[in-house]
Amino acid sequence: MVMRTNMGNPQGDYENQKALIAALRDPARYPHAVKSAQLIETHISWVLLAGRYAYKIKKALNLGFLDYSGLEARRICCAEEVRLNRRTAPTIYIDTVAIGGSPANPRFGAQPAIEYAVRMHRFASANLMDRMLLRGKVTPRHIDALAASIVGFHAGLPAAGAETEFGTAASALAAAMQNLEQLRLRLTEDADRECVAALDAATEAEFATCKSAIETRRERGFVRECHGDFHLGNIVLIADQPVAFDGIEFNPALRWIDVTSEVAFAVMDLLHRDHPEFAWRLLNAWLEHGGDYGGMAVLRFYLAYRATVRAKVSAIRAGQAGLSRRAKADELAACRSYLGLARQCLQQRSPALIITHGLPGSGKTTFSQFALQQLGAIRIRSDVERKRLFGLGTLQSSRVHAGDIYSAEATQRTYARLHELAREILAAGFTVIVDAAFLRQDEREAFRELAKSLSVPFAIASLQAADATLRERIRQRKNDASEADVGVLDMLMAVQQPLSAQELECAAGFTTTQAPDSKANSRAWSKLCALLQRDLPQGAASR
Numbered sequence: 339m340v341m342r343t344n345m346g347n348p349q350g351d352y353e354n355q356k357a358l359i360a361a362l363r364d365p366a367r368y369p370h371a372v373k374s375a376q377l378i379e380t381h382i383s384w385v386l387l388a389g390r391y392a393y394k395i396k397k398a399l400n401l402g403f404l405d406y407s408g409l410e411a412r413r414i415c416c417a418e419e420v421r422l423n424r425r426t427a428p429t430i431y432i433d434t435v436a437i438g439g440s441p442a443n444p445r446f447g448a449q450p451a452i453e454y455a456v457r458m459h460r461f462a463s464a465n466l467m468d469r470m471l472l473r474g475k476v477t478p479r480h481i482d483a484l485a486a487s488i489v490g491f492h493a494g495l496p497a498a499g500a501e502t503e504f505g506t507a508a509s510a511l512a513a514a515m516q517n518l519e520q521l522r523l524r525l526t527e528d529a530d531r532e533c534v535a536a537l538d539a540a541t542e543a544e545f546a547t548c549k550s551a552i553e554t555r556r557e558r559g560f561v562r563e564c565h566g567d568f569h570l571g572n573i574v575l576i577a578d579q580p581v582a583f584d585g586i587e588f589n590p591a592l593r594w595i596d597v598t599s600e601v602a603f604a605v606m607d608l609l610h611r612d613h614p615e616f617a618w619r620l621l622n623a624w625l626e627h628g629g630d631y632g633g634m635a636v637l638r639f640y641l642a643y644r645a646t647v648r649a650k651v652s653a654i655r656a657g658q659a660g661l662s663r664r665a666k667a668d669e670l671a672a673c674r675s676y677l678g679l680a681r682q683c684l685q686q687r688s689p690a691l692i693i694t695h696g697l698p699g700s701g702k703t704t705f706s707q708f709a710l711q712q713l714g715a716i717r718i719r720s721d722v723e724r725k726r727l728f729g730l731g732t733l734q735s736s737r738v739h740a741g742d743i744y745s746a747e748a749t750q751r752t753y754a755r756l757h758e759l760a761r762e763i764l765a766a767g768f769t770v771i772v773d774a775a776f777l778r779q780d781e782r783e784a785f786r787e788l789a790k791s792l793s794v795p796f797a798i799a800s801l802q803a804a805d806a807t808l809r810e811r812i813r814q815r816k817n818d819a820s821e822a823d824v825g826v827l828d829m830l831m832a833v834q835q836p837l838s839a840q841e842l843e844c845a846a847g848f849t850t851t852q853a854p855d856s857k858a859n860s861r862a863w864s865k866l867c868a869l870l871q872r873d874l875p876q877g878a879a880s881r
Contacts, residue, residue, distance in 0.1 A: 396412045518538050753781055
């Protein structure tokens, strides 16, 4: 639903706003110390950076998906913006302030109000994650912290009620189609229109495959009142921790969404910025923290949807007045790039199944982390899923559980769960890495048969390290889901079943005494990629 409280003359309001913004460039207009007032303009707002504060004023526009054309609508949206964004960024958002007087002579706090602004504490724009990424300052630790923050935020959100239309399959398709319609209205070249038409068809085809999953996830409570605009330009590092701001307030339907749609925005953004390693790291960390592997069934649809959203924004910016020829060309190029990514997200399917093989301390998780980033895969960790199966947190000790979560029966349940998850993710068209010991032949055979039944490539990544190395790694291990100690290592060494001649044919043996991409592992990488029927990833075994 779009708020429609259009009052007065929107065009006249917009012209008055431009006069107001010009007046607010004067530092003397503010009720606090300001040396200079800097202006940032987006397609829907102006932000004035003045002293310690930032003031955000919404443009008197009606773009279809939002309506700021009336003063009362802007007041309501300012209040909503503060309410909603305090959930993720309480240290940034302060309040809504009225601006009275006249456009040429504005006064903060005066009545009657001629405009409203969201007042925020300023932060260093250099710490925005999109800018930090350009400078090479984003680290794996930042990506992991971002994933944890998303899961924590979503966990505390209410689910959409059955009486609402939020998050239904029909509303999800309508939002996607509205983006495409906006693009058709704004793109005039034949090649662009053909691209949009092809994306339209691909979107509808993907929707047909995941429509029931969208509805099922809504029924299970995965549609919640999210942030709604979760890209890197709306995430800032404060005290070296990611903080999301500038969530959507103007249209509830765009924030009451499937949580997968939320994380898909950041994943898509990282893909578009040519950082697939961070995109896959973020997605996997989010899945591992929250366990929502069912979201993989709808991920492609939402990745394409998010890319189309950004294409639409770029198209809107390209069409706005006052833009230089160069800036317009840049926005159109960005629009086309996003459209290309959207189609790629819908077209790319390369399901394959990889299982690890190795004793505790052999480096399975280190290897699988590197591999998932290189191959664009989804990892399932037995240590994590075992604990989740028995109601424990990843780093929680199993001693608090009444039963033995490492018994033979518990292990069988764990491998059955890994099998179930692998099947779901493979069916969604993604490569899966199952990070588990797989020391028994029957465990390995069950997954080989799974791959055969789904007609997908199968490979075993066998991780090897010397006995002394295994023991030292286990002694040094901290903050890890694995609870295997040296005693467990000794027991497993005694009962492990070596790979058979048949299994060795589909196995690639990696040494973990050197980095996964070391020259020593080049032959193993080549074999693994041959088994998966894909090219050697850039960066793998390149040293």
